[in-house]
Amino acid sequence: MADRMSFWAWGLESEEPTDADRNAMANQLSERYGVEVTAKPIPDLADAELRPPRITPPDNLAEFCFTDTYERARHAGGAHFTDRTRAFNLDFPNPPDVVSHPRTEGELEAILDWCHEGGHAAVPFGAGSSVVWGVAPPDTPTSVTIAMDRFDQVLEIDETSRAARIQAGVYGPALEAQLKPSGHTLRHFPQSFRFSTLGGWIATRSGGHYATNHTHIDDFVESIRMLTPNGWWESRRLPGSGAGPSPDRMVIGSEGILGIISEAWMRIQARPTFRATAGVVFDSWYAGTDAVRQIVQAKLWPANLRILDPAEAGRAAGLEGDQALVIIAFESAELSQAAAIAAAVEIARGAGGHIDDDNIVIDDGTGSPTGHEGAVGEWRRSFIGVDPGTATSMGVLADTFETSITWDRWPDFDATVREEMGRVLAEVCSKGELSCRFTHVYPDGPAPYYTWSGMGRQGSEISMWQEVKDAANEVVVRAGGTSTHHHAVGRMHRPNAYDVQRPDLFADSIRAVKRTLDPNGILNPGVLIDP
Ligand SMILES: Cc1cc2nc3c(=O)[nH]c(=O)nc-3n(C[C@H](O)[C@H](O)[C@H](O)COP(=O)(O)OP(=O)(O)OC[C@H]3O[C@@H](n4cnc5c(N)ncnc54)[C@H](O)[C@@H]3O)c2cc1C
Incomplete structure (x- = not known):
């Protein structure tokens, strides 16, 4: 059988943690938190008891609609800590009744028509990397997931304008593989790149x-084609x-509520060949953030x-835990970036940063870069290697949240x-920790990304996380x-966050x-x- 996505872990079934990985993790956690942690065995989906489907698709849809346990479990939620915890425990209180995988626009129209006429909730699904409860079926009498993974082709490349017509369900690596032969890239790499789709993005x-x-x-969208229950929407x-x-702009960020x-x-671009990188160390976190402000x-x-x-530089980049790390990198398909990195490093040094000259790496596409990466390389490996969820359901609480704020309030x-x-961490869990990095920076402010973790009680992870x-x-x-800078709103960021932040009249307009x-x-x- 082809390697499928795991129904509970982040990634493919072949990459799921094993019982041995989990036992080793339980031992590490026991030591770190001073409590007895045990690892439940990897779940067998055959033991899951799902509510029987409440609807049956008509014959003309049957060829691309599925109601088997794997399909319904895999599409019952996204990739958030809470989704994975539930799935690991075979807890699927509200799976979709039907999962469809349309292959053509005709099939897409047919499945959406059926949902529209029958009043079945329809959930557009890219790869399910949502971390905000964006793909979980709603609490409605019936629901159908419309998975777009068969829309996986780059259909056309316009070399003159540097643009490509791309189907929405293509995963990141397949998209880049299809652009590569012509020397192009979309150059959009979210951390979830391997398992997320253009339509989801x-x-x-x-x-x-x-x-x-x-x-x-x-920044890359030139025009969009979207199917709504009321017909096609296509921009010029x-x-x-x-x-x-x-x-x-109406469609970007619409999170599947307006159409599919x-x-x-x-917009695509030439693949970069010139690169320059530097890691500058600061004794003070806020001196470092001010250097970032000056550079941007x-x-x-x-x-x-x-x-x-x-804290994050200690954990992810191998520093001692008492210094902040500013990572600066430039790339271009056209020009050497040596002058740009020199200018940025000069600003950073002027703001109190330390870096040896041989920690500045310059790669002019010759195949022999100068300098060495040190902490920056360490950080990159830890950023790319997302853990599949080895510690799921062991009592550890862990999550991230991301936002943005103007510099005057930082x-x-x-x-x-x-x-x-x-x-709250002191109240809810033991040995709670919080760290921060900036994922994006703008001339008028940063986008801080906070990561937190702590030890809760095994079996109560979700209610403790919610607090x-x-x-x-x-x-x-x-x-x-802002309630979210790039993870989206979904259902998770609504009541005491997005609903407070957005103007009421704007919500009425969207309605x-x-x-x-x-x-x-x-x-x-x-x-x-x-x-
Ligand atoms: C480990 C990890 C790292 C992440 N890193 C990043 C990051 O660096 N940057 C970032 O922005 N996000 C990140 N995310 C969040 C997530 O990957 C993004 O929100 C991503 O854009 C979702 O893409 P997807 O194809 O998986 O969509 P899904 O999760 O399947 O769907 C997300 C939302 O889009 C809707 N949708 C999906 N496809 C369509 C379509 N064709 N038409 C209409 N609506 C559709 C769904 O209904 C849902 O509301 C990360 C998530 C994980 C698990």
């Missing part, structure tokens, strides 16, 4: 791992347009400009978040940040648009707004 306004300039999927291919509000994106024309305001536009706080914002998170998450949602919005496109309110109800 557009629907969630995803952020790639480049820290400045063109990094959000928004244009490099820019001042013709009123943008139809594409079937394909998009995307100098408009040098590094591809990467991340700062890791001392570092007070950070202090407020740390104080509130310190309080911490409520506090995180609340403090981020109260302190002036009005939804009524026009989706009059029966079947598309992903409960995500972003209540219809």
